[in-house]
Amino acid sequence: MAKHKTHYEDCDILIVGGGMAGTGATFESRYWGRDMKIICAEKANIDRSGAVAQGLYAINCYMGMQWDENQPEDHVRYARNDLMGMVREDLAYDMARHVDSCVHMFEEWGLPLMRNEKTGQYQREGKWQIMIHGESYKPIVAEAAKKSADKIYNRVMITHLLMDETNENRVGGATGFNMRTGDHYVFRAKAVICAAGGASHIFKPRSVGEGMGRTWYAPWSNGSAYALPIAVGAKMTQMENRIVLTRFKDGYGPVGAYFLHLKTYTQNANGDNYEKTWYDQTKEMVGEYIDHIPTPTCLRNHAFIEETKAGRGPIYMVTTEAFQDPHLETIGWENFLGMTVGQAVVWASQDIDPKYQNPELTTSEPYVMGSHATCSGAWVSGPEDVSGGIPEYFWGYNRMMTIDGLFAAGDAAGGTAHAFSSGSFTEGRLCAKAAVQYINDGKADGISVTENQCEKFKEIIYKPLDNYTIGRNEITAGTVSPSYILPIQGLQRLQKIMDEYVGGIGTNYMTNGHGLKRGLELLEILQEDLENIGAEDYHQLMRAWELRHRALVSQCVTEHTLFREETRWPGYYYRGDHMKLDDENWHCLTLSRRDPKTGKFTMEKAPLYHLIDEKIDDKQKA
Numbered sequence: 001m002a003k004h005k006t007h008y009e010d011c012d013i014l015i016v017g018g019g020m021a022g023t024g025a026t027f028e029s030r031y032w033g034r035d036m037k038i039i040c041a042e043k044a045n046i047d048r049s050g051a052v053a054q055g056l057y058a059i060n061c062y063m064g065m066q067w068d069e070n071q072p073e074d075h076v077r078y079a080r081n082d083l084m085g086m087v088r089e090d091l092a093y094d095m096a097r098h099v100d101s102c103v104h105m106f107e108e109w110g111l112p113l114m115r116n117e118k119t120g121q122y123q124r125e126g127k128w129q130i131m132i133h134g135e136s137y138k139p140i141v142a143e144a145a146k147k148s149a150d151k152i153y154n155r156v157m158i159t160h161l162l163m164d165e166t167n168e169n170r171v172g173g174a175t176g177f178n179m180r181t182g183d184h185y186v187f188r189a190k191a192v193i194c195a196a197g198g199a200s201h202i203f204k205p206r207s208v209g210e211g212m213g214r215t216w217y218a219p220w221s222n223g224s225a226y227a228l229p230i231a232v233g234a235k236m237t238q239m240e241n242r243i244v245l246t247r248f249k250d251g252y253g254p255v256g257a258y259f260l261h262l263k264t265y266t267q268n269a270n271g272d273n274y275e276k277t278w279y280d281q282t283k284e285m286v287g288e289y290i291d292h293i294p295t296p297t298c299l300r301n302h303a304f305i306e307e308t309k310a311g312r313g314p315i316y317m318v319t320t321e322a323f324q325d326p327h328l329e330t331i332g333w334e335n336f337l338g339m340t341v342g343q344a345v346v347w348a349s350q351d352i353d354p355k356y357q358n359p360e361l362t363t364s365e366p367y368v369m370g371s372h373a374t375c376s377g378a379w380v381s382g383p384e385d386v387s388g389g390i391p392e393y394f395w396g397y398n399r400m401m402t403i404d405g406l407f408a409a410g411d412a413a414g415g416t417a418h419a420f421s422s423g424s425f426t427e428g429r430l431c432a433k434a435a436v437q438y439i440n441d442g443k444a445d446g447i448s449v450t451e452n453q454c455e456k457f458k459e460i461i462y463k464p465l466d467n468y469t470i471g472r473n474e475i476t477a478g479t480v481s482p483s484y485i486l487p488i489q490g491l492q493r494l495q496k497i498m499d500e501y502v503g504g505i506g507t508n509y510m511t512n513g514h515g516l517k518r519g520l521e522l523l524e525i526l527q528e529d530l531e532n533i534g535a536e537d538y539h540q541l542m543r544a545w546e547l548r549h550r551a552l553v554s555q556c557v558t559e560h561t562l563f564r565e566e567t568r569w570p571g572y573y574y575r576g577d578h579m580k581l582d583d584e585n586w587h588c589l590t591l592s593r594r595d596p597k598t599g600k601f602t603m604e605k606a607p608l609y610h611l612i613d614e615k616i617d618d619k620q621k622a
């Protein structure tokens with residue numbers, strides 16, 4: 001153990017993850033905490049890390065309040081509709097009312113936003129989306145963070161949160177290692193902002209073998225944002241609300257610009273518009289939700305999945321009409337070049353020219369995240385002016401979890417769907433302001449994190465290296481050992497369990513109570529074996545910890561899926577034993593807490609308040 005040098009860093013605010021939310025949090029921490037010591041620990045390199053690493057073609061959340069295009073209340077109604085009613089309206093409203101100013105800052109910092117030549121307004125792709133030349137989106141926000149932080153630690157993966165030894169419900173920092181040097185890092189902090197992104201590779205992906213690693217959500221997003229708080233007993237919400245995306249086949253190329261801007265549409269193998277044929281069947285399952293406009297994302301998936309099951313697939317995107325217009329053709333290709341180059345490469349390699357051939361679509365494996373058309377994440381306090389007086393939604397500091405001093409933004413925060421890149425950055429800023437206030441109020445005084453606690457974690461962190469070094473002597477060749485399990489072996493086992501028992505692609509997203517209970521048993525056994533995970537080098541050590549985080553997130557997802565006894569989001573997953581949406585019993589949010597001592601989860605319901613059409617609108621009328 002001595003061979004891994006430990007670096008101690010004492011700071012005021014630690015930001016875990018330097019993606020969209022993390023850069024927003026780092027920037028804003030400096031604004032309010034002029035004299036504070038602000039550190040950001042990032043697993044990759046902040047210049048090109050997170051889901052926006054490759055760039056984006058659109059900012060998907062912009063109100064346009066300056067031109068009276070939309071108001072924050074409209075956005076809450078939109079998100080609520082898309083999530084079949086289930087969002088934290090206080091948090092969604094808070095993000096929406098602040099998001100425009102963040103986008104204006106991006107423009108000031110050099111991000112080229114496209115403008116409508118006639119009106120001078122930002123070029124809309126859809127009601128909420130504005131178009132950008134976004135290849136450099138991430139380096140631009142990273143620069144703001146770099147100028148704001150005392151230090152950015154790249155290549156440092158956070159594996160565990162540290163807890164205050166005088167108050168078991170208060171955070172005291174975080175610890176991890178540098179996967180290039182192998183050095184151990186201890187960040188003792190007064191407040192921690194968790195902004196480590198969502199989770200891919202929980203469920204078995206469509207692309208396996210030679211294609212493994214090609215996913216829709218960033219392959220390096222491994223759910224640390226959830227695993228870190230789950231491990232210390234923070235409450236989580238809506239973890240069953242995994243997302244499935246309809247995307248171009250094999251490259252996961254986005255379809256938003258195609259639908260919204262190019263006005264392309266889908267059809268089945270016979271050339272028919274299939275969505276309407278599933279109307280009655282869907283209405284039977286979800287009632288009037290199918291009549292909502294726009295049709296919720298999950299319900300569009302549902303029609304796609306049913307049509308394919310009925311044997312009338314593949315489903316195609318009709319591009320051959322739009323692509324006859326050279327301008328639209330250019331946009332169609334550029335849309336990928338700015339963020340999913342791989343899709344253009346897949347089409348080239350499969351001889352698909354969308355001008356002459358309609359490309360296939362597919363539904364992805366499920367992902368766990370909190371900022372897209374889904375809202376899994378930590379259960380956090382809302383802002384005082386909106387959530388104050390609602391005890392279930394407000395306990396002090398905006399976006400603080402149920403652990404004192406621990407905040408969540410972006411994918412990490414639950415209940416805030418449709419935040420996207422700009423909304424995640426905004427949430428980071430909101431967290432930072434609250435974290436500074438928390439420290440200034442003296443709430444972090446007297447935290448004690450002893451070297452003893454840090455040393456214990458050090459032993460745990462590097463154990464996979466020891467497992468490998470010792471166990472390797474027992475085999476002469478190959479990768480299968482009686483003493484250790486390799487990260488890739490453990491990952492594939494995890495994905496198989498999640499796929500077969502928790503509603504992945506292998507079962508057409510179908511699960512039920514029996515399957516989920518069996519899944520939980522198998523996940524428990526997997527946890528035992530992961531104690532013996534082996535890592536041959538520092539990169540594999542990272543893989544080992546990524547897997548441990550994924551496994552914990554998977555347990556939480558499975559517990560939540562078992563708890564909610566209805567099919568709330570057909571097209572995301574189905575409870576075969578409760579095939580209908582059940583507003584009478586399940587018009588509520590779900591909460592879990594894992595006891596850090598026993599590892600057992602407890603579940604409860606939390607009320608779903610529709611504040612927009614009640615409290616907020618009334619306030620404005622007054």
Ligand SMILES: Cc1cc2nc3c(=O)[nH]c(=O)nc-3n(C[C@H](O)[C@H](O)[C@H](O)COP(=O)(O)OP(=O)(O)OC[C@H]3O[C@@H](n4cnc5c(N)ncnc54)[C@H](O)[C@@H]3O)c2cc1C
Pocket residue numbers: 016017018019020021022041042043044049050051052056057058059060061156157158159195196197198216217218220221222224225254371372409410411412419420421422424425
């Ligand atoms: C394919 C795709 C397309 C999208 N398209 C759009 C779009 O067109 N427009 C739009 O506005 N939004 C889009 N989004 C959504 C947007 O990217 C996300 O909403 C946003 O990036 C979420 O921000 P975040 O900070 O929570 O996560 P991220 O930006 O992913 O950042 C998480 C960061 O945490 C780091 N990290 C993870 N684990 C650890 C750890 N253990 N220790 C330290 N660091 C860690 C990661 O390396 C990463 O830098 C898209 C997302 C995807 C995946």
